[in-house]
Amino acid sequence: MSCYIENLGDHTDQEVTIRGWVYNKRSSGKIKFLLLRDGTGLVQCVLVKGETPDEVLEAFGNLTQESSLKVTGVPRVEKRAPGGYEMSVSKLEIVQIAEEYPITPKEHGVDFLMNHRHLWLRSSQQHAIMRVRNEIVMAIRQYFYENGFVLVDTPILTGSVGESGQTLFATKYFDLGQAYLAQTGQLYAEAGAMAFGKVYCFGPTFRAEKSKTRRHLTEFWMMEPEVAFNDSDDNMDLQEDLICYVVRWVLEKSRPDLETLERDISKLEQVVKPFPRVSYDEAVKKLQEVGESDIQYGADFGGDDETILTKMYDRPIMVYDYPRAVKAFYMKQHPERDDLVRCNDMLAPEGYGEIIGGSQREEDPEKLIQRIKEEKLPLEAYGWYLDLRKFGSVPHAGFGLGLERTVAWICGIHHIREAVPFARTMGRLNP
Amino acid sequence: MSCYIENLGDHTDQEVTIRGWVYNKRSSGKIKFLLLRDGTGLVQCVLVKGETPDEVLEAFGNLTQESSLKVTGVPRVEKRAPGGYEMSVSKLEIVQIAEEYPITPKEHGVDFLMNHRHLWLRSSQQHAIMRVRNEIVMAIRQYFYENGFVLVDTPILTGSVGESGQTLFATKYFDLGQAYLAQTGQLYAEAGAMAFGKVYCFGPTFRAEKSKTRRHLTEFWMMEPEVAFNDSDDNMDLQEDLICYVVRWVLEKSRPDLETLERDISKLEQVVKPFPRVSYDEAVKKLQEVGESDIQYGADFGGDDETILTKMYDRPIMVYDYPRAVKAFYMKQHPERDDLVRCNDMLAPEGYGEIIGGSQREEDPEKLIQRIKEEKLPLEAYGWYLDLRKFGSVPHAGFGLGLERTVAWICGIHHIREAVPFARTMGRLNP
Numbered sequence: 001m002s003c004y005i006e007n008l009g010d011h012t013d014q015e016v017t018i019r020g021w022v023y024n025k026r027s028s029g030k031i032k033f034l035l036l037r038d039g040t041g042l043v044q045c046v047l048v049k050g051e052t053p054d055e056v057l058e059a060f061g062n063l064t065q066e067s068s069l070k071v072t073g074v075p076r077v078e079k080r081a082p083g084g085y086e087m088s089v090s091k092l093e094i095v096q097i098a099e100e101y102p103i104t105p106k107e108h109g110v111d112f113l114m115n116h117r118h119l120w121l122r123s124s125q126q127h128a129i130m131r132v133r134n135e136i137v138m139a140i141r142q143y144f145y146e147n148g149f150v151l152v153d154t155p156i157l158t159g160s161v162g163e164s165g166q167t168l169f170a171t172k173y174f175d176l177g178q179a180y181l182a183q184t185g186q187l188y189a190e191a192g193a194m195a196f197g198k199v200y201c202f203g204p205t206f207r208a209e210k211s212k213t214r215r216h217l218t219e220f221w222m223m224e225p226e227v228a229f230n231d232s233d234d235n236m237d238l239q240e241d242l243i244c245y246v247v248r249w250v251l252e253k254s255r256p257d258l259e260t261l262e263r264d265i266s267k268l269e270q271v272v273k274p275f276p277r278v279s280y281d282e283a284v285k286k287l288q289e290v291g292e293s294d295i296q297y298g299a300d301f302g303g304d305d306e307t308i309l310t311k312m313y314d315r316p317i318m319v320y321d322y323p324r325a326v327k328a329f330y331m332k333q334h335p336e337r338d339d340l341v342r343c344n345d346m347l348a349p350e351g352y353g354e355i356i357g358g359s360q361r362e363e364d365p366e367k368l369i370q371r372i373k374e375e376k377l378p379l380e381a382y383g384w385y386l387d388l389r390k391f392g393s394v395p396h397a398g399f400g401l402g403l404e405r406t407v408a409w410i411c412g413i414h415h416i417r418e419a420v421p422f423a424r425t426m427g428r429l430n431p
Numbered sequence: 432m433s434c435y436i437e438n439l440g441d442h443t444d445q446e447v448t449i450r451g452w453v454y455n456k457r458s459s460g461k462i463k464f465l466l467l468r469d470g471t472g473l474v475q476c477v478l479v480k481g482e483t484p485d486e487v488l489e490a491f492g493n494l495t496q497e498s499s500l501k502v503t504g505v506p507r508v509e510k511r512a513p514g515g516y517e518m519s520v521s522k523l524e525i526v527q528i529a530e531e532y533p534i535t536p537k538e539h540g541v542d543f544l545m546n547h548r549h550l551w552l553r554s555s556q557q558h559a560i561m562r563v564r565n566e567i568v569m570a571i572r573q574y575f576y577e578n579g580f581v582l583v584d585t586p587i588l589t590g591s592v593g594e595s596g597q598t599l600f601a602t603k604y605f606d607l608g609q610a611y612l613a614q615t616g617q618l619y620a621e622a623g624a625m626a627f628g629k630v631y632c633f634g635p636t637f638r639a640e641k642s643k644t645r646r647h648l649t650e651f652w653m654m655e656p657e658v659a660f661n662d663s664d665d666n667m668d669l670q671e672d673l674i675c676y677v678v679r680w681v682l683e684k685s686r687p688d689l690e691t692l693e694r695d696i697s698k699l700e701q702v703v704k705p706f707p708r709v710s711y712d713e714a715v716k717k718l719q720e721v722g723e724s725d726i727q728y729g730a731d732f733g734g735d736d737e738t739i740l741t742k743m744y745d746r747p748i749m750v751y752d753y754p755r756a757v758k759a760f761y762m763k764q765h766p767e768r769d770d771l772v773r774c775n776d777m778l779a780p781e782g783y784g785e786i787i788g789g790s791q792r793e794e795d796p797e798k799l800i801q802r803i804k805e806e807k808l809p810l811e812a813y814g815w816y817l818d819l820r821k822f823g824s825v826p827h828a829g830f831g832l833g834l835e836r837t838v839a840w841i842c843g844i845h846h847i848r849e850a851v852p853f854a855r856t857m858g859r860l861n862p
Contacts, residue, residue, distance in 0.1 A: 039628025068823035191549035197470025384862035392499035431815035
């Protein structure tokens with residue numbers, strides 16, 4: 001019978017067939033080692049001259065890296081072997097001898113690797129990142145499911161602009177003119193929150209931004225909950241609770257993958273409540289005191305500012321109540337400070353910076369219309385959004401979590417292009 | 432303390448505050464009934480002249496449909512009330528008196544309702560559909576998670592064409608020319624399967640099709656698993672197992688919502704293995720025998736053909752091995768029949784028709800190149816895809832499940848535009 005490498009433990013001392021690809025092979029005198037991967041793990045296959053059938057030894061000789069094959073043998077526990085099992089081979093069926101594999105153990109440039117992303121995913125580091133991503137997504141969905149949130153998948157093709165008209169991808173939409181690719185699902189999630197109380201959306205979002213930083217993609221996944229009757233403080237409580245849940249989940253499920261990535265796990269273990277809450281005013285003061293930043297009061301933080309700020313703390317921090325002038329039109333005006341809005345960003349530690357941006361939303365229809373006009377956005381496109389303030393408007397709040405930034409932080413990788421299977425940046429649309 | 436209506440059972444005989452919206456109100460002599468919704472359920476609030484404080488009775492008089500409010504009182508079990516609880520009101524705080532609500536109990540046209548989709552979602556039928564959708568999505572994700580599949584989110588913006596160049600949305604992509612919105616994640620999922628063995632993607636897909644049927648949207652969610660070493664029969668086994676799991680899950684979790692939708696639950700209870708497997712050849716013969724279809728051998732089925740066919744069975748059926756000429760280039764040639772490919776569709780019963788399309792993939796690089804040329808697709812755009820056939824090619828198979836079609840079938844609704852929060856069709860881009 002055939003089985004997956006991850007299930008070998010259920011079949012010790014039985015003959016099984018593993019179907020996979022050559023990850024590595026080497027010979028040591030009479031013994032030959034074949035490291036096989038099948039996507040669920042690695043297993044070391046052993047061939048011994050004199051014991052292993054001759055045709056198997058011959059087939060071994062022909063194998064190239066990434067050749068596909070079926071290997072039959074009896075697995076046994078071997079703590080020193082990668083994956084913890086070893087298999088004596090009694091049968092070896094070649095499916096395909098691979099052409100010379102372009103990715104070798106030598107150093108390749110990033111561009112070369114990104115050009116071969118469809119193959120690079122097979123390497124153990126990339127494999128580990130994608131498995132952690134899989135766990136993070138499942139943790140997030142489980143968290144919202146358990147807590148009674150309803151998933152509201154929001155549209156990608158939209159007639160109305162999201163946050164700003166600057167960075168939109170547009171496409172011709174039949175006879176209806178231009179459609180824009182959603183920058184956010186938030187406005188639709190707000191409609192959902194008025195219908196279902198607690199909702200979230202989780203899908204790809206798009207920014208046609210000419211940014212080339214390690215924190216930007218043109219297409220990225222964003223998870224956006226929205227809760228009726230929540231204020232900005234409730235919103236921060238929810239963020240904190242979610243992030244602790246996700247980190248705990250990953251620590252429980254993904255330890256081997258984090259070890260493959262050489263992640264300092266002790267840093268993740270520090271991610272417990274409460275997270276420091278720092279007002280924008282305080283944060284600017286701190287940055288100015290440290291002296292490494294040239295931030296002026298009233299400006300938004302740059303990536304470098306966030307890096308400096310997060311290095312002062314051992315866990316994520318939440319910076320709240322930013323100047324209205326640097327934030328989106330829908331954020332609720334601060335009740336005591338006309339220049340501020342009730343919002344917050346969550347900045348991940350170790351220099352990672354913003355992973356969440358959230359706010360209480362302006363529920364007053366007059367103030368909202370005024371802000372739309374101030375931002376010179378087309379009022380007529382927001383008709384349905386303004387309806388939410390006419391028919392039972394309530395205080396509400398929500399946030400957006402950038403999946404790739406969260407994956408990059410939790411995996412401890414430098415650039416978010418490795419946190420997504422097929423990254424899209426200004427200069428990359430392939431593979 | 433405030434609580435959600437769905438949790439009232441934990442707070443009987445305690446004073447709690449519910450925050451929500453007026454769903455309905457009526458008076459009967461000295462007693463006034465206020466039906467309140469908060470997104471998690473409905474609760475009947477009771478006000479009695481002489482017992483309820485005067486200011487509460489006065490506030491009740493001012494309430495319009497969808498006005499937002501906070502109601503304090505003590506919940507008690509009342510089997511006859513919607514939701515099973517009733518609450519005597521001791522305090523009523525109005526958050527906002529809603530303007531005259533456009534959706535009334537009278538019949539509205541579909542276009543009117545779709546124009547007010549952001550409000551229509553609040554009605555109990557739409558609420559129920561979205562909650563079932565939420566359960567279906569969670570069931571699917573849980574199924575793949577439990578079975579060791581890795582989520583591989585595939586890109587929306589692509590340089591290469593998916594299945595055919597006919598129905599693509601395009602957008603300008605910086606200096607790289609045109610990007611196309613993905614019609615499928617399959618090609619990328621195939622790369623994932625070679626890296627992880629078992630993968631799935633689940634995201635929005637796009638077809639710029641000028642179809643106006645009840646089964647078509649221009650933007651819809653598709654879930655696509657891909658498994659290395661699976662053949663077409665394994666692929667059908669997986670489909671069958673998944674659909675049974677999802678239907679069981681919904682029957683367990685969503686009974687009240689299915690009842691709201693007046694779904695014939697006995698029909699869903701019949702969805703158990705095995706599903707009939709009917710070859711294309713047999714299916715055409717059956718259709719010709721019945722005489723209601725004008726299908727010619729060699730043609731693909733139309734929506735009407737599927738409706739007729741599915742009405743012959745009490746559960747989903749799988750039609751397999753279609754003519755190569757009507758199917759996509761990547762499907763595996765039948766080993767004995769040059770004119771067929773190893774593929775299948777799953778057709779949902781009760782006339783719903785196709786919810787899944789799947790196939791074994793052509794793993795032979797020469798045959799694949801030949802098919803790309805036959806279809807006059809740009810070979811150079813498939814370079815990376817062909818790499819998967821050079822470096823350890825293996826038999827593999829997968830399928831795509833259309834989420835909205837599945838939701839429509841399980842909920843028993845006629846048109847898929849109600850199976851998604853904000854539908855996109857040829858004629859609709861708003862709200």
